[in-house]
Amino acid sequence: xxxNIYGKRSEIIAQNYLxxxxxxxxxxxxxxxxxxxxxxxxxxxGYIVFIEVKSRMSKKLGDPFxxxxxxxxxxxxxxxxxxxKSHNMLDVNCRFDAIAILGENDxxxxxxxxxx
Numbered sequence: 001x002x003x004n005i006y007g008k009r010s011e012i013i014a015q016n017y018l019x020x021x022x023x024x025x026x027x028x029x030x031x032x033x034x035x036x037x038x039x040x041x042x043x044x045x046g047y048i049v050f051i052e053v054k055s056r057m058s059k060k061l062g063d064p065f066x067x068x069x070x071x072x073x074x075x076x077x078x079x080x081x082x083x084x085k086s087h088n089m090l091d092v093n094c095r096f097d098a099i100a101i102l103g104e105n106d107x108x109x110x111x112x113x114x115x116x
Contacts, residue, residue: 007053025040073096097114
């Protein structure tokens, strides 16, 4: 399967997973000149959650979470700040989650709440 097709499919799987967990999807692939956030959602407690989705077809390529390094985290935080400012939401509670999807058949889904 092509890399970006697998990645997009993984984001859809992550959205479906989040909906089953009671999240409301607000936006997907929110993009600015600074970068992109895969999923923006609202959890059951009213938090705005910025979610990074990483996927790997095989464990041979490493853990998907390893790709969310300090530079990537800072980029996501900067884009999230832009999102909150542009939507006049600077006073809301928010957090950053990460979802990893592993396996060609999406064998494993892991969700880290408040990942960074």
